[in-house]
Amino acid sequence: MAIYHNEVKIITRGTGRSACAASAYLSCSVVYNDYDGIQHDYTHKGGLVWGQVFLPPMAPEAWQDKEQLWNAVEAAEQSKESRLAREHIVALPVELDKEQWVSILTDYIQTQFVDEGMCIHAAIHDTDGHNPHAHIMTTVRPLNPDGTWQNKTEKEYLCIRNGEERGFTTAEFKEARNDGWEKQYPYLVGKKKVYMPMSEGEAYGYERTSKHPKNTRYGRQNPIAARWNSEEQLQKWRVAWEDIVNHHLEHAGNEERIDHRSHAERGLDEKPTIHEGVAARIREKKGEVSDRCELNRQIRQDNKLIRELKVLIKKLSVPVVEAITNLARKMETARANIIQRYYHITHNRTAKQNMTDKLKKM
Numbered sequence: 001m002a003i004y005h006n007e008v009k010i011i012t013r014g015t016g017r018s019a020c021a022a023s024a025y026l027s028c029s030v031v032y033n034d035y036d037g038i039q040h041d042y043t044h045k046g047g048l049v050w051g052q053v054f055l056p057p058m059a060p061e062a063w064q065d066k067e068q069l070w071n072a073v074e075a076a077e078q079s080k081e082s083r084l085a086r087e088h089i090v091a092l093p094v095e096l097d098k099e100q101w102v103s104i105l106t107d108y109i110q111t112q113f114v115d116e117g118m119c120i121h122a123a124i125h126d127t128d129g130h131n132p133h134a135h136i137m138t139t140v141r142p143l144n145p146d147g148t149w150q151n152k153t154e155k156e157y158l159c160i161r162n163g164e165e166r167g168f169t170t171a172e173f174k175e176a177r178n179d180g181w182e183k184q185y186p187y188l189v190g191k192k193k194v195y196m197p198m199s200e201g202e203a204y205g206y207e208r209t210s211k212h213p214k215n216t217r218y219g220r221q222n223p224i225a226a227r228w229n230s231e232e233q234l235q236k237w238r239v240a241w242e243d244i245v246n247h248h249l250e251h252a253g254n255e256e257r258i259d260h261r262s263h264a265e266r267g268l269d270e271k272p273t274i275h276e277g278v279a280a281r282i283r284e285k286k287g288e289v290s291d292r293c294e295l296n297r298q299i300r301q302d303n304k305l306i307r308e309l310k311v312l313i314k315k316l317s318v319p320v321v322e323a324i325t326n327l328a329r330k331m332e333t334a335r336a337n338i339i340q341r342y343y344h345i346t347h348n349r350t351a352k353q354n355m356t357d358k359l360k361k362m
Helices: 019-027 066-076 098-112 170-179 198-204 223-228 231-251 278-285 291-361
Strands: 006-012 030-033 038-041 048-054 083-091 120-125 133-139 156-161 164-169 182-189 192-197
Touching (some): 006 231, 019 030, 019 038, 019 048, 019 066, 030 066, 048 098, 066 120, 098 231, 182 198, 192 198
Antiparallel strands (some): 006 083, 030 038, 048 120, 083 133, 120 133, 182 192
16 A cells, blocks of 8 residues: 655764765765775665756856765865755655656656755665665755855954844945945953944054954854745645655556545544665564564554444444434324324313313303
8 A cells, every 4th residue: 555655854964974974875886985085885685666966057067976976975064063964854655666766766766856946866676576665865055057056154343333143144245335234343342342343443443352253153044945944834745755656556547546634633542654775674584573663563562452442333323313313203193192192182172171160050
């Protein structure tokens, strides 16, 4: 049965991951990382069904080589905490074949990521023949029209004018300066460090303690990157996956459909299973018990019990409804008989009283 699964992860150096290692895993191949000099070899890994790199028009053609693409990403990020890539893991419908899976992924990747200016490396895995899924790695830094990387953030200076403070990027400050906005620098006032515009500090003869002006701690995020990182965008990607998969299922003449909503949102009593992953399935094949697989077995057993209880309740409700209907019918009949008898009694009482009155007058 087709199931909905669209899990999104961020690949960051801060968690010990690298884009080159993830790419090697996706493609079951060897990828050398120029950033740290480590060669990642996943040629022993099986289950690769298909793989491809997708590029927007402005990206260098050389990036069709996955190793060059992800080394370019690694080279653009200098921080040890850098976010390198975003990874989507999606479940593919078992009702369709490889060509249809590729068609689904191509539609999804082109409309949701490539058209937005992202570079993509995607692969289909099916290690046991029963769990077809795809990994979709996307770049997180936007590209300029000439194929160079944009900044994720820009330095934002906190400037002041007539007591009002406002943030400006370097480009924005060139115009803001003409409107009277000034950068603020730290000056030593007594024993305290106070930020003020240079014109004011020099007028009072204060000593400037640093050449760096006041700015926001993290700068201003690139608006394109900010949109890609938003919760609203994540929800759009989830809905788009449902729409595209269901379109292909319908086109193939299959009645199965997937739904991005949770069981609770759909009003379902059954519990959703969790993603097991390759490691858990390998343990199970070796005869060991995986906690994640065991939990899913318990969830499926619980859901089976819930379905059985629903069938039983439905069966029991039929005679109960019939019994209530029969009881209501009998009560209505009894009510009609009581009304009729009460009418007869009242009529007889009236006739008796009339007869008594006549006898008294005789």
